[in-house]
Amino acid sequence: MVVLFMDHSPLPDRAAFPLLAANPELVWLDNAATTQKPRVVLDAERRFYEESNANVHRGGHRLGYAATEAYEAARQTVARFINANAQEVVFTRGATEAINLVAYSWGGSELKAGDEILLSTLEHHANIVPWQLVAQRTGAVIRPIPLQEDGQIDMTAFADLLGPRTRLVAISQMSNALGVCPPLEQMIAAARAVGACVLVDGAQGIAHQGVDVAALGADFYVFSGHKVFGPTGIGVLWGRAELLAQMPPWQGGGEMIERVSFDGTTFAPAPRRFEAGTPAFAQTVALAAALDWLAGQDRLAIAQHETALYQQLADGITYLDGVRIVGTAPGKGPIASLVFGRAHPYDVAQFLDERDIAVRVGNHCAGPLMQSLGLSQGTLRVSLALYNTTADIDALLAALEDTLELLQ
């Protein structure tokens, strides 16, 4: 049983999140899909439009210069948050676009027929399909890395798969479907030992664990703003400077060029080379506000709080007949994927929704993972964030107990 319930006062509470404050009954347990936004983030986006709105890197006027400064300051903020150089930070629409960028640009120019891409079986479709597309174009081959029974990477199998043909290993920091966290340090070291590049999908990990890309040793790291308390439509690709410098552009347009003529065009250096067209500058500024806000919190206390809530849930379901958490590897993030003896996850979610408890059901955009686990009905996923409380877990457990009785 959990004995440690600390004073939650140092943690940001629901009052800081307008949607949660306006819906006191709502139990939001779908944080892996998207997080709710603190007021400071909403204010930052609104303030930008009200006070600084102008296109960036273009204006011949003071407002344009100020907007450009805010946009580039946001790049510095992101760089600080992940411990990178700002010139290695490319803004994208989200983690999905960031992976597509790497697959298209790096993959399209580097991969040849017979080269191998290793993907873990945990991966989200966003870290599978872009590689399938580039594999089709180049003749590269995708090799899935199998899992152990507890959902963790099978490191023996991984070691066997690595070889001179391995060009890239793409792996999640934290599985969106199970919460399992692969041993990145070991995997990156092993991949680098055979000369392979590593892309880490931080979409889930960033909000709970953050990242230090300098220490991580990977080549690419991606995340989405909206899963880390920021707005939608903005995400980040971090790439090693020497790799970004060699990668060709993937979309053409304004501001990614140095000089355009009909005889030929030369391109701007990274990161601008990868930011064609008007970027989502207001959202970029709001993302920086989200990261500044998160950096100002007691992140160790947040992690302990989330772990305590996860443990409360894991302990609570041992009293419920037939309920099981899928993926029990140690060191997991605060995500619990549940299956229920006879009851279908979709049916359970319908009854939870009635009680204002929001969860996600299905395959969580991780079809190969669900197939490997033999879960044709998918799972019901409970994903936590810093503003969840012991009362949220109590409400969920009570609702599960009633619902399962009804569906038995």
Add this chain to the structure above:
Amino acid sequence: MSAWPALPETLALPALMGRLAAAHGWEAKNRLLVQLARELPPMPDELKTDEHRVAGCEAQVWLLTQWQDERLQLWADSDSRIVKGLLALVCAAYAGRSAAEVASFDFGGLLQTLGLQRFLSSSRASGLAAMVQVIRSA
């Protein structure tokens, strides 16, 4: 296939509409849908093939249609009980109708009338839109 089961009396459209209208609130409606799932004749496992599977639902849905004497016959099942309850309503609404009636039937309107519109707005998840599509092209 001649051994298609007839819908029980309790699932005839007027009776069913009365029962759903009498269930007030989400919880009561959800409970009733679970009950309706019990009343809909189950499909044998050998018919639950990919060929009969309706794509685009959170739950697995199998739907068979055939025309007999120019009237539509339906046989449907799901591994989700709430979806199967909705399938009971789909069957009640469409079974025994002519092609012209099938084409003009407003299933969305029926859901609205019965206070089940949330399944319409989440129709991708519940698969209702996909089911109706399959029926209309039967």
